[in-house]
Amino acid sequence: MTAPTERADAARNRLRILDAARRLLAADGFAELSLDAVAKEAGVGVGTVYRRFHNRAGLVYALIEDNEVGFQEGFARRCADGSAPSAADRLRAFLHGMVELVDTNRELLLLAEASAPAGRYRSAPFRRHHEQVVGMVAELAPGVDAAYLADLLLMAYTPGLFDHQRSERGWDVDRVKRGLDVLIAGIEAVGAADPDRPR
Structure with a gap:
């Protein structure tokens, strides 16, 4: 239907x-x-x-959703043109792109978080991101709790924390990306060490 x-x-x-x-x-x-x-x-x-x-948060998330469309189109192009061939490459491209997306939408996301603190987790973009990260993590390291790891990875984009890192700590986006790369490498190492992992 x-x-x-x-x-x-x-x-x-x-x-x-x-x-x-x-x-x-x-x-x-x-x-x-x-x-x-x-x-x-x-x-x-x-x-x-x-x-x-319904409320201000709903309006803000609709604005964010419009920006999300461009992010998803860019990610799809990278996957299609072969520049991110492995699950680790795709996960890195996705998470790095998310850093840029959240940085661009930081004030909108902070406003949405203030209006409805848990609304982010019910929003269409978050559900989509979670599903995508789960798929890439499961491919990278079969057998791990991909849903939980996806939650942990996406916590890096919590608006209040992200803004604190950028504004108060003065971290640039490259530092955030390097930290995410360490987490990706850890997940990849777990997958490589699994004797039952498909070769």
């Missing part, structure tokens, strides 16, 4: 609302974003915004 197609007017309203939110964010910053202000800027009823996004 296919998912229902979004009505044309609903799709137009969604784009108007997201564009309005981006304009307000650019003009007034993240702290001032409200659904009432977005509705007024978009020229739609506030009920339309609430029905579509």
